[in-house]
Amino acid sequence: MNKSETDFYQVFTDLQCFILANMNRGNIHGVTATHYNIMEYIYRGRQVTGKQIAEAFQISQAAISKQLKFLTENRLIKQQQSTIDRRFFDLTLTDQGRYIIDNSENFRESIAKKASRSLTKDELKTLTLLLHKLMQQIKE
């Protein structure tokens, strides 16, 4: 690694440590980060299935199945067997689930706010642009 790469490596190490350390903090409304992420995914998508969530988060369907069971038992989501193809379950948030998503300042939101506090508007734009460019390359 050359100098610029090493510098980037260091700050990225910091960021990674921070993300890992803070991910499962908070437990807003008794909901863990994993639950929150799944609920958010359901909220933002349309006709979301378990399989899709498993692929999005890159974990096994079995794991998602367990989480969805928990969320259903706790009345945060509803699972309704699709009438078109009864192998699928349409997932939607309950009122309570929607309330949590709407009213929780999550981890990323708090980072975003801190970002706009510590950087100028132009800096934030540049950072967003560069991160976006980076992510494009990384995800290949």
Added chain:
Amino acid sequence: MNKSETDFYQVFTDLQCFILANMNRGNIHGVTATHYNIMEYIYRGRQVTGKQIAEAFQISQAAISKQLKFLTENRLIKQQQSTIDRRFFDLTLTDQGRYIIDNSENFRESIAKKASRSLTKDELKTLTLLLHKLMQQIKE
């Protein structure tokens, strides 16, 4: 959240998902990311103790104790009771441990390389600078 914050939020979401999904991949030499991170911390520091590692990674001392036991049993690190204060254990890598750290391209290293491929040198510098600034604010 305003527009710039929302944009940042989106790309940060991407980044976070990626980090979480890819963290425990690889298992280079049969060593998980957690083991790797601890070993790297021991390697880079001097007179590292279990307590320090626990604080650095923000997990309990008990968890670190278990990981250190595993690493010692697998001859990746050595724990030697300090002669100055016998409550402490000086941690060092074994030859095998050092070999692994020296010869593994870890997750962050591969990101750094992709970063320098997808961005110009100036862009990478700017990104590093802005991320650094952000991290300063975030860690308060």
Added chain:
DNA sequence: TAGTTTAGTTAACTTTGTTAAGTATTATGT
């Protein structure tokens, strides 16, 4: 219509974290 594929579930297990209580060692206040 028999065989295959797909979505999801369940069971048994692993990893990695937690808290609480314990040991051994060192520091401290009277």
Added chain:
DNA sequence: ACATAATACTTAACAAAGTTAACTAAACTA
């Protein structure tokens, strides 16, 4: 000097969240 407190670490019992493998039920297909 010595009881008490603090520190570094370990152990045990447990919890959360993931894994694989085997299963059900539904839909596709040749």
